[in-house]
Amino acid sequence: MIRRLRRRRRPETTPAPDLRPVDAADRFRFSDLVGEATADIGARPARLLMTLAGTVLGIAALVATIGFAQTAASQIAAQFDAAAATRLTVTPATAQARGGTEVATASLPWDTVGRMERLAGVRAAALIGEVDLEGRTLTSVPVNDPSAAAAAPPRLFAASADILDTVGAETVTGRPFDAGHDARADRVALLGERAAERLGINRIDTQPSIFIDGLAYAVIGIYGTPSTRGDLTDAVVIPTGSARADFSAAAPGEAQARIDIGAGPQLRAQIALALAPDAPDTMEVAAPSGRSDLGAQVQADVNVVFVILSVVVLLAGGLGIANVTMLSVMERVGEIGLRRALGATRQQIAGQFVVESIVVGLLGGLIGASVGVLAVVVVSLTQQWTPVLDPVVAVGGALLGAVVGLGAGGVPALRASRIEPVAALRGA
Amino acid sequence: MTALIELRDVTRSFPGPPEVQALKGVNLTVDAGEYVSIVGPSGSGKSTMLNILGLLDRPTVGEYTLAGSPTSRLDENGRAAVRARRLGFVFQSFHLLPRRTVLENVMLPMLYSGAPRAERETRARDALDRVGLSHRLTFLPGVLSGGERQRVAVARAIVTRPSLLLADEPTGNLDQTTTGEIMTLFEELNDDGLTLILITHDRGVADRARRTVRIADGRLTEVVAA
Numbered sequence: 231m232i233r234r235l236r237r238r239r240r241p242e243t244t245p246a247p248d249l250r251p252v253d254a255a256d257r258f259r260f261s262d263l264v265g266e267a268t269a270d271i272g273a274r275p276a277r278l279l280m281t282l283a284g285t286v287l288g289i290a291a292l293v294a295t296i297g298f299a300q301t302a303a304s305q306i307a308a309q310f311d312a313a314a315a316t317r318l319t320v321t322p323a324t325a326q327a328r329g330g331t332e333v334a335t336a337s338l339p340w341d342t343v344g345r346m347e348r349l350a351g352v353r354a355a356a357l358i359g360e361v362d363l364e365g366r367t368l369t370s371v372p373v374n375d376p377s378a379a380a381a382a383p384p385r386l387f388a389a390s391a392d393i394l395d396t397v398g399a400e401t402v403t404g405r406p407f408d409a410g411h412d413a414r415a416d417r418v419a420l421l422g423e424r425a426a427e428r429l430g431i432n433r434i435d436t437q438p439s440i441f442i443d444g445l446a447y448a449v450i451g452i453y454g455t456p457s458t459r460g461d462l463t464d465a466v467v468i469p470t471g472s473a474r475a476d477f478s479a480a481a482p483g484e485a486q487a488r489i490d491i492g493a494g495p496q497l498r499a500q501i502a503l504a505l506a507p508d509a510p511d512t513m514e515v516a517a518p519s520g521r522s523d524l525g526a527q528v529q530a531d532v533n534v535v536f537v538i539l540s541v542v543v544l545l546a547g548g549l550g551i552a553n554v555t556m557l558s559v560m561e562r563v564g565e566i567g568l569r570r571a572l573g574a575t576r577q578q579i580a581g582q583f584v585v586e587s588i589v590v591g592l593l594g595g596l597i598g599a600s601v602g603v604l605a606v607v608v609v610s611l612t613q614q615w616t617p618v619l620d621p622v623v624a625v626g627g628a629l630l631g632a633v634v635g636l637g638a639g640g641v642p643a644l645r646a647s648r649i650e651p652v653a654a655l656r657g658a
Numbered sequence: 659m660t661a662l663i664e665l666r667d668v669t670r671s672f673p674g675p676p677e678v679q680a681l682k683g684v685n686l687t688v689d690a691g692e693y694v695s696i697v698g699p700s701g702s703g704k705s706t707m708l709n710i711l712g713l714l715d716r717p718t719v720g721e722y723t724l725a726g727s728p729t730s731r732l733d734e735n736g737r738a739a740v741r742a743r744r745l746g747f748v749f750q751s752f753h754l755l756p757r758r759t760v761l762e763n764v765m766l767p768m769l770y771s772g773a774p775r776a777e778r779e780t781r782a783r784d785a786l787d788r789v790g791l792s793h794r795l796t797f798l799p800g801v802l803s804g805g806e807r808q809r810v811a812v813a814r815a816i817v818t819r820p821s822l823l824l825a826d827e828p829t830g831n832l833d834q835t836t837t838g839e840i841m842t843l844f845e846e847l848n849d850d851g852l853t854l855i856l857i858t859h860d861r862g863v864a865d866r867a868r869r870t871v872r873i874a875d876g877r878l879t880e881v882v883a884a
Contacts, residue, residue: 262769273757568753571714573742573770575735651714655749656705 263578267585271593281554282594284547285631288540289598290605293627295536297606297619304618316353317458318494318517320346320485320501336512337481338505340470343390345504346485351493356396358389358459359482361473366443368466370429384425385465386442388473388482394420396488397456404434404451407469415471419447424464426452440466445476459486494518544634547594551638555587559646566646567654580647587639588632595631599624661723662822662853663688663711668720670706680706682876683720688855690821693848695856695867696878703876704857705826711855712745712824713737725821742770746815750827752807754799754814760786761795764814771818785817786810789843805836812843816852823847825856829863841866 272278320338327333338357339345346355368383391409394401407418419440421431431438431449439446447468455463473479485505489497494517501517502510559566566579603624610617665686671679680703688694698704709715710722713729722729724740732740746767754763764782773781786792789809799807808828815823825844829837841863848854848868856867864870870881 266769270757564753565755568749568755569766569770570738571712571741571747572767573738573740575738577735578770652709655714655753 263581263585264589267582268589271586271589277554278590281550281590282597284543284550285591285594285634286547286598286601288544288547288634289595289627289631290601291543292537292540292630293599293602293619293623294605295540296623297602297617298609299536300618300620300623301606301610301615304616315491315494315518316488318352318487318489318497318501318515320487320505320516321483321514323512323514334483336506336509338483338485338513340481342482342485342505343392346487346501349497349500349504351490351497353488353490354392354395355485355487356390356393357470357482357485358387358393358397358467359470359473359479359484361386361388361468361477361479363443366477368440368442370431370438370440372441372444372446384422384428385461387462387465387467388470388479389467390470390482393467393486394453394456396486397459397462398488399453399456399459399462401451401453404449406451406453412469412471415475416469417445417447417472417476418450418469420451420453420467421449422463422465422467423452423454425466428464442466442468443477447472458488489517544630548591548634548638551587551590551594551635552641555583555590555639555642556645558586559583559642559649562646563649563654566649567651570649570651571655576647579649580643583643583646584636584639587642588635591635591638592628592632595628595634598631599627602627661687662690662692662725663855664721664723665710665717666721666723668710668717668722670703670710670715671718679876681710681717684876684878686871686878688853690853691848691851693844693854693856693868695858695864695870696873697858697861697864697870697881698873699859702873704859704873707873708824708826708855708857711822712747713741738770742767743772743818744821746818746820746823748808748811748815748823748825748828750830752799752811752831754807754810756798756800759796759798760791760802760810763799763810764817767814767818773818781817782813785813788816789813803836804832805839808832808836808840809843812840812847816847820852822853822855825854827858828856829858829860837863 320342322334322336322338324332325335340357342357343355346352363383363386368386391407391412394406401420402423404420406420407416410416411418419442421429421440426432426449429440431440431452434449434451438449440449441447447466453462470479470482487497487501498515498517501515502513506513569579570576603619606619607617609615663686665684668681668684669679670681671677684707696704696707706715710717713724713732716730724744729737729740755766758766761779761782764785765778768778768781783792783795786795789812791806791809791813794802794806794810799810802810808831812828823844828844829840832840844854844856845866854867856863858864872879872881
């Protein structure tokens with residue numbers, strides 16, 4: 231206010247002009263810079279479009295590539311994650327014996343299930359092992375019909391109580407066996423859907439039995455296809471206790487658990503210790519790695535080639551901006567000279583062209599990111615996928631455009647700032 | 659009166675080969691409020707003279723003192739600040755920005771001179787009023803006549819209220835009538851107290867200044883009014 235009054239009072243000219251530097255607060259502000267830099271951007275729409283094309287293509291390709299990869303990865307992950315990411319299996323380590331046969335170097339303790347279920351992240355656990363029929367019969371009728379066509383019997387598995395919950399199977403009819411059946415070595419059996427079909431059993435209210443090596447086992451339930459163990463569909467499952475009593479089955483060969491998504495890496499270490507504290511190396515635990523592993527893996531594979539391609543296009547886009555900005559500098563030599571004569575500093579001139587090129591880059595980035603997102607959405611729609619795209623990628627794409635502009639504007643801006651006003655004013 | 663401008667033994671040589679001495683030991687004193695024309699044929703060193711006076715160029719030898727301060731002490735940005743605040747330029751080819759309106763063109767120097775934002779438009783309107791163009795505010799320079807364009811340029815030069823107006827062949831692209839208009843405008847501005855230095859090769863134009871200095875082959879001689 232004081233300055234304004236002083237200026238008003240001053241006559242049109244000052245007899246003794248001061249050469250003090252101009253107050254910074256009053257001078258060229260950032261908003262002035264942006265205003266000057268953007269004023270002429272739209273002056274030549276056709277040229278602007280050509281300038282933008284490279285950046286738009288590059289950013290769009292980049293955003294779309296990442297978007298497709300994320301979308302595809304999440305499709306694959308959606309199918310795999312639920313089943314694969316929750317399945318953990320433990321087997322005793324094996325060693326090569328003389329003669330080339332694999333021999334287990336340890337055995338799973340009989341209380342494996344209890345030890346595993348105490349660990350955080352384990353939803354359900356069960357022991358399971360195949361019982362070798364060794365020529366024993368497995369039929370639904372007590373007598374052998376010599377005239378019947380020879381058919382391979384279903385496989386026989388011995389498992390602990392929670393097996394159905396662990397492998398993700400539901401009983402179609404009847405009920406699973408429980409720990410009591412196991413402890414008492416009751417002769418009860420569960421049939422997989424396929425096995426039940428082959429044995430001609432489809433309802434249990436008639437109290438059907440199957441005969442394993444002539445021993446009658448009561449069928450108490452039929453279960454659907456397990457989500458993690460497809461091979462159990464065509465199998466008969468009996469309690470481990472019964473298998474031990476009737477068929478002298480050895481220690482079960484495998485423990486399986488259904489775990490929380492993401493708990494795999496931590497459980498892998500804990501379970502080996504829990505089952506064999508003295509020699510954790512003798513337990514082989516197969517657990518899924520962290521949740522993002524699979525997705526990241528797929529993404530990485532798809533991305534590399536396209537990212538390189540996009541970067542090349544983006545470089546071309548940057549060169550386009552650099553070219554046009556340079557052209558614009560050359561065209562505006564007179565204007566630059568005038569601005570310098572009017573008191574613009576070299577920095578202000580350079581700033582004007584850098585900001586202009588950043589704004590052009592940002593514009594290209596915004597359009598490119600939008601096109602990229604649109605491409606992901608449209609393709610996903612036609613493929614009936616769920617489009618997945620990290621918002622950071624879209625925003626980052628737009629900003630990357632600005633960075634390209636910044637890089638492209640450097641040389642022309644330097645050139646502009648070096649223009650001598652004398653030469654520029656004489657020329658035009 | 660205080661001397662606004664003092665040139666002491668100013669020499670400007672351009673390294674060759676061949677080396678050219680555009681100004682050879684020039685001495686000139688201009689007081690505040692004077693109206694001086696510098697006249698000479700092309701190649702006589704007129705433009706070099708104007709560039710030095712306008713702080714667009716530096717003397718090779720000698721000192722240029724503006725308002726009591728030696729300008730050789732100013733760095734690049736200091737000179738830009740003095741140009742912005744204390745000097746106004748009018749060029750032969752107008753140098754208006756073709757895509758900005760008349761009003762925007764006149765507001766342009768205030769970006770760099772540090773005029774408060776709120777005042778810029780009012781001051782530009784005042785300056786355009788002063789040169790008689792308040793009816794052309796929203797026009798683009800391209801549709802104006804030569805005389806009008808030069809008056810816009812004059813408005814742009816005086817909008818920052820400079821201490822010194824430097825005009826380089828301001829009538830070089832104008833016909834007789836509009837030349838007269840511009841010269842009358844200059845006289846009015848000088849009457850208001852503005853110091854003017856006008857560079858021209860046209861004796862007729864030069865004679866309308868209150869004081870004339872002839873330049874030939876890089877040397878100045880005072881012309882005594884007949």
